[in-house]
Amino acid sequence: MRINSKFNFVWNGFKISKPQMRARHIKMAKAVSISCALLFSQFTYAQLNIFTCEPEYAALAKELAPQAKIYSATTALQDPHLVQARPSLIAKMRRADLVICAGADLEVGWLPMLQMKSANAKVRSTDKGLFFATEHIDTLDKLTQVDRSMGDVHGLGNPHLHFDPQRLLTVAQALTVKLTNIDDDNASEYRQALKSFQQRWQTSIGHWQLLTEKLDGKKVIAYHSSFRYLFNWLGIEQIADLEPKPGLPPTSRHLAKLLKRATQGDIGAIIVASYQDERGANWLSERANLPVLVLPMSVGGNEKSTDLFELYYSVIDLLNSSLANSPLLDQSQQVGAK
Amino acid sequence: MKELNTHCYSLFLATSLLAPTALAQDSSLSNPSISAVLDGYYQNTDRPLAERQAGFGLGETELALSANIDELFFGKLTTVIESHDGESEFTLEEAFIQTTAMPAGFGIRAGRFLSDVGYLNNQHLHTDAFTARPAVYRAFLGGHYFDDGIRLNYLAPTDLYWSMGFEAFKGESMKAVDEHNERDFENTGVYTLHTKVGGDIGISSSWQLGLNYLRNENGRLSPFEEDEEEHDADAHQTHDEHAHSASYTGENTYGIDFVFKWAPKGNYKYNHLAISGEFFKVTDFAPEHGPEEDLDDDHDEDHQHDNLATDEKDYHQGWYLSSVYQFSPNWSAGLRFGKIDTQSLHDEHFESQQLEETELSIAWHSSHFSTVRLQYTHQSTNNFDDNDAASFDSNVVTLQYVMSLGAHNAHQF
Numbered sequence: 001m002r003i004n005s006k007f008n009f010v011w012n013g014f015k016i017s018k019p020q021m022r023a024r025h026i027k028m029a030k031a032v033s034i035s036c037a038l039l040f041s042q043f044t045y046a047q048l049n050i051f052t053c054e055p056e057y058a059a060l061a062k063e064l065a066p067q068a069k070i071y072s073a074t075t076a077l078q079d080p081h082l083v084q085a086r087p088s089l090i091a092k093m094r095r096a097d098l099v100i101c102a103g104a105d106l107e108v109g110w111l112p113m114l115q116m117k118s119a120n121a122k123v124r125s126t127d128k129g130l131f132f133a134t135e136h137i138d139t140l141d142k143l144t145q146v147d148r149s150m151g152d153v154h155g156l157g158n159p160h161l162h163f164d165p166q167r168l169l170t171v172a173q174a175l176t177v178k179l180t181n182i183d184d185d186n187a188s189e190y191r192q193a194l195k196s197f198q199q200r201w202q203t204s205i206g207h208w209q210l211l212t213e214k215l216d217g218k219k220v221i222a223y224h225s226s227f228r229y230l231f232n233w234l235g236i237e238q239i240a241d242l243e244p245k246p247g248l249p250p251t252s253r254h255l256a257k258l259l260k261r262a263t264q265g266d267i268g269a270i271i272v273a274s275y276q277d278e279r280g281a282n283w284l285s286e287r288a289n290l291p292v293l294v295l296p297m298s299v300g301g302n303e304k305s306t307d308l309f310e311l312y313y314s315v316i317d318l319l320n321s322s323l324a325n326s327p328l329l330d331q332s333q334q335v336g337a338k
Numbered sequence: 339m340k341e342l343n344t345h346c347y348s349l350f351l352a353t354s355l356l357a358p359t360a361l362a363q364d365s366s367l368s369n370p371s372i373s374a375v376l377d378g379y380y381q382n383t384d385r386p387l388a389e390r391q392a393g394f395g396l397g398e399t400e401l402a403l404s405a406n407i408d409e410l411f412f413g414k415l416t417t418v419i420e421s422h423d424g425e426s427e428f429t430l431e432e433a434f435i436q437t438t439a440m441p442a443g444f445g446i447r448a449g450r451f452l453s454d455v456g457y458l459n460n461q462h463l464h465t466d467a468f469t470a471r472p473a474v475y476r477a478f479l480g481g482h483y484f485d486d487g488i489r490l491n492y493l494a495p496t497d498l499y500w501s502m503g504f505e506a507f508k509g510e511s512m513k514a515v516d517e518h519n520e521r522d523f524e525n526t527g528v529y530t531l532h533t534k535v536g537g538d539i540g541i542s543s544s545w546q547l548g549l550n551y552l553r554n555e556n557g558r559l560s561p562f563e564e565d566e567e568e569h570d571a572d573a574h575q576t577h578d579e580h581a582h583s584a585s586y587t588g589e590n591t592y593g594i595d596f597v598f599k600w601a602p603k604g605n606y607k608y609n610h611l612a613i614s615g616e617f618f619k620v621t622d623f624a625p626e627h628g629p630e631e632d633l634d635d636d637h638d639e640d641h642q643h644d645n646l647a648t649d650e651k652d653y654h655q656g657w658y659l660s661s662v663y664q665f666s667p668n669w670s671a672g673l674r675f676g677k678i679d680t681q682s683l684h685d686e687h688f689e690s691q692q693l694e695e696t697e698l699s700i701a702w703h704s705s706h707f708s709t710v711r712l713q714y715t716h717q718s719t720n721n722f723d724d725n726d727a728a729s730f731d732s733n734v735v736t737l738q739y740v741m742s743l744g745a746h747n748a749h750q751f
Contacts, residue, residue: 074604075541075603075604077603077604077605078603078604078605078606078607079605079606079607081607082605082606082607082706082749083606083749084544084599084606084749084750084751085748085749085750085751086536086538086544086546086599086751087499087534087535087536087537087544087545087546087751088499088536088537088538088544090493090499090501091493091496091497091498091499091500091536091537092497094443094493094494094495095495105746108746109746109747109748109749110748110749112748113748113749113750116412116436116438117493117501118493119440119443119444119445119491119492119493120443121438121439121440121441124438124439125409148705148707148743151705152705152706245705247705247706248667248705249608249666249667249668275605275607276607277607277608
């Protein structure tokens with residue numbers, strides 16, 4: 001059973017009619033002479049404009065602020081490291097009330113430039129309308145020493161946190177606080193939305209854990225550390241990376257090394273994200289006789305992943321389809337785990 | 339509602355002045371963004387109007403420092419070290435402050451900064467796909483035009499990207515040639531107006547179109563005195579103020595630029611294509627004659643052109659078209675064609691000059707931060723070598739590396 005209640009119904013009763021809007025305008029006019037702060041929060045009411053750097057945060061925003069206008073700068077088919085600060089994104093950020101990004105330097109190549117060019121003071125600082133998800137959780141793989149000879153690495157840790165359901169829930173809670181701060185008028189609605197999300201998410205986590213029991217202890221080769229949190233959650237071990245160094249594409253020499261490793265027989269699959277090049281994985285797959293799994297990196301990464309819940313289900317289905325029955329090198333390990 | 343909007347914005351500014359904020363930039367007080375760019379090359383021969391000379395050399399070696407100054411201002415300092423004829427030269431290319439909290443899409447930049455005219459001009463040289471700027475930039479903007487001044491920028495709150503800007507500059511590097519140091523130049527010489535629109539076409543393509551006007555109060559050539567009024571590339575480069583000064587100036591410059599980028603499904607990681615082109619036209623450069631024309635100058639353009647023979651053109655113009663394709667994260671190639679058509683003053687008449695460049699560049703990127711580039715340029719010059727300088731070879735080969743260290747470079751569109 002999948003837990004996807006028709007969340008939108010909750011909000012249908014919340015939409016305000018035109019006369020109500022007019023009354024609100026009059027109230028706003030009065031507020032001008034009374035209170036600056038009050039006026040500002042009233043103004044932002046109309047429709048919150050949310051800009052997200054990645055589609056997972058657009059999906060999360062849709063859960064927590066379903067009436068908002070939400071735009072995602074990237075799709076699940078685009079590498080969020082390499083985005084151009086293009087005109088359409090500048091125009092979108094110009095009108096945003098809230099910007100939600102992963103942070104931890106994932107968007108360092110383009111977010112500062114968008115902020116500079118969009119001339120929107122509202123979304124420049126995390127005190128106001130800027131929200132970095134990684135600032136609210138403990139990231140994995142923080143580095144004290146960062147050197148570019150290590151590849152394109154970032155000291156702040158892995159930013160692809162959305163495949164850790166607990167961390168994502170923590171982010172949802174922090175995001176709700178942010179929403180209530182910038183749009184105080186609708187605070188109770190945001191809290192209500194969080195409550196609903198929290199409930200459905202917790203139930204789903206239980207369900208997902210049941211579905212993924214067999215994945216614990218499996219070994220894979222994957223591209224980049226894109227699924228670091230997913231593997232961490234499910235107990236999957238990423239034995240090797242298709243990238244010789246973070247950010248660098250697979251080389252033939254590196255693939256040959258991986259092939260050698262793959263022949264040991266304990267690896268269940270080669271995993272790439274929906275925006276990553278499959279050629280290296282396919283090369284290895286043919287020679288090592290391993291399945292290639294293209295997992296949706298985010299919502300929209302495949303047909304099934306229409307929201308965060310479906311994204312998780314889709315990823316779990318794909319993993320189960322080819323990994324659940326793959327061999328384990330040490331069977332006793334499986335018994336010992338969980 | 340509109341009125342309220344404006345109220346809100348101004349009130350917002352007022353409140354933002356009061357509330358202290360921690361800026362969530364990549365840089366911080368203890369950690370400003372520091373970056374250095376290393377550029378070295380070997381080139382087999384010289385090119386007209388270019389900064390790189392034959393042989394081994396260093397291009398623009400850049401050291402940049404930037405951070406938020408406080409809640410309202412951002413600051414950046416870029417120093418450039420260049421080598422010319424065995425001497426190292428230190429230039430401040432950028433030293434500006436930029437407002438970050440102005441309401442309603444406005445922004446002000448003051449100090450020394452790169453002008454926003456054209457597509458390439460506000461980008462740093464090291465992000466280019468070719469070893470030198472197109473001839474039209476070298477001829478009319480001194481390679482890239484940076485100057486001391488102020489800019490007011492406005493970004494419209496529209497779904498279509500639409501920015502407008504006005505700049506006023508000292509115009510030092512845009513002054514017409516003044517052989518005898520006698521001319522009384524305007525202190526604020528250059529004004530620019532520019533607008534850019536842009537957007538996406540589907541998920542894979544993006545575009546931007548720009549219109550530019552540059553007014554140069556000091557752009558017109560000085561009246562003839564004696565016979566020593568050489569005004570061409572060679573004359574310029576033997577002067578002390580070389581390289582960054584525009585070689586051809588006029589009172590009015592008009593420009594149009596476009597860029598189109600494509601990546602499969604909008605994913606720039608593996609493959610992408612960038613096509614860009616610009617056209618510039620510089621007019622009103624012929625010196626004014628005699629006192630009677632000084633009186634009614636600007637309003638009657640015809641008079642000023644009387645001194646031009648009928649077959650002489652009364653404008654300089656130039657354009658380029660460039661196409662760059664990234665085959666893989668490691669390899670990219672570019673093809674560019676550019677042409678300038680300029681008028682050079684000799685004694686009391688103008689001689690037409692042309693320069694055509696066809697360039698092919700292949701670049702290897704070991705990572706996101708390093709590039710090694712091999713470029714072949716076929717140049718054909720007409721009248722560019724009529725001075726005492728040796729004529730230019732038509733085949734230019736340049737091998738160059740450009741590498742950055744420190745803060746991550748920006749992915750400017």
